[in-house]
Amino acid sequence: MRTLFSENILSPSPTPAPQSNPFELLFPSSISTASSADSTQSSPTQNEWLTQHLQNQQRTESETANQANYAANGQQAPNVRRKGNPKMLFMGLRRSGKSSIQKVVFEKLSPADTLFLEPTSRIGTVKMQSFITFESVELPHQLSATTPDFDHHAVFSHIGAVIWVLDVQDEYLTSISEMIQTAVFLAENYPRVNFEVFIHKTDGLSEEYKYETFREVRQRVQDELSDLGHGDRSVSYFQTSIFDHSIFEAMSKVVQRLLPQLPAMEALLNKLCSTCGIQKAYLFDTMSKIYVATDASPTFLKDYEVCSDYVDVIVDIKQIYGWHGQDGEGKAVSERRNQDDGDIGESMVTYDRSGDTYIYAREINDYLSLICVMGKGSTTNKRVLIDYNVGILHDALLQVFKV
């Protein structure tokens, strides 16, 4: 990426050193003629150090807090975030929508085409090779966690999260009782595995009915788990449908809980947002439309939908002009391209009539995109500041994923 510098944009005082914020406006030597004489230089080593420092700080803080919590309760701390790729297991009753979710999210099948899916009779795995490999497994409805002669260990020992799909348009009491058996089994045998509930097929239901069923399912599950002595088991609930963005949002949250890099990514995005007046920043896995991190500001569905549609546009364009895969020597071409900023894609779209709010997109690499909703005050003539800071974030993220 090349930026055209205008003295008018740069003249309002670059922030003086020293700063603890890695996203402060620091001009590299190649453009120092445009900046004031005393502006501080930012070397790659400095950025590297800042990234590592931030990561270490985050890791130590969260580890200390967790250990203190568990020590206070006299328990042994479980290792919540696993290393490696996120692996999810879909479970649920017959025709609840397990295969449809996987096909729509990971294989880009059109939701309408899921009508013709065959029932699943064997344990099947779907892999999606993106900036990380997403792996999802479906357990046929005939098998449950408590089925005798079923090799639980082979299935559950490598899984990061179990997603229970509950068809809300069907009679769901049987599903709830099976779900509770599964949650108890996991709590007793695999406490490290996250348990997530998708209250699925919410499309076409009235808002009131949706809210009521959501509340009822959650209440029943919590009550029964408490009665069985597992009230402390954390279960997350999501309302989902393959016909809108809700399934991608829910999958994003499930995946985020499995990424060890999440605290570092969130800290970087928070700093970027506060420095550049960004309303909301999402780091999307471009291929799956799953966002792997976002900043701490409140999430509005409208922002997410706009960003997610924008990712669709990026994917469509990539489909036309081609993805950059691996070259002959096995080294990702994207890795090389990251060293050459000239090739990095970037664009800006205004979607507010006043022109105050706009979308800023930047490719971190072929499979990871930063999509930001720019807030008021972050006008397009601050572009240099934003470009520069996003450049630092770009480098920092690459460092995070190299570790």
Ligand SMILES: Nc1nc2c(ncn2[C@@H]2O[C@H](COP(=O)(O)OP(=O)(O)OP(=O)(O)O)[C@@H](O)[C@H]2O)c(=O)[nH]1
């Ligand atoms: N309305 C609605 N229908 C859905 C949704 N998701 C899936 N379906 C439909 O539900 C039906 C069953 O979906 P499948 O994905 O085959 O369900 P499954 O759980 O894999 O089924 P088995 O393999 O038989 O256990 C299909 O007709 C899908 O089109 C949704 O979000 N909303």
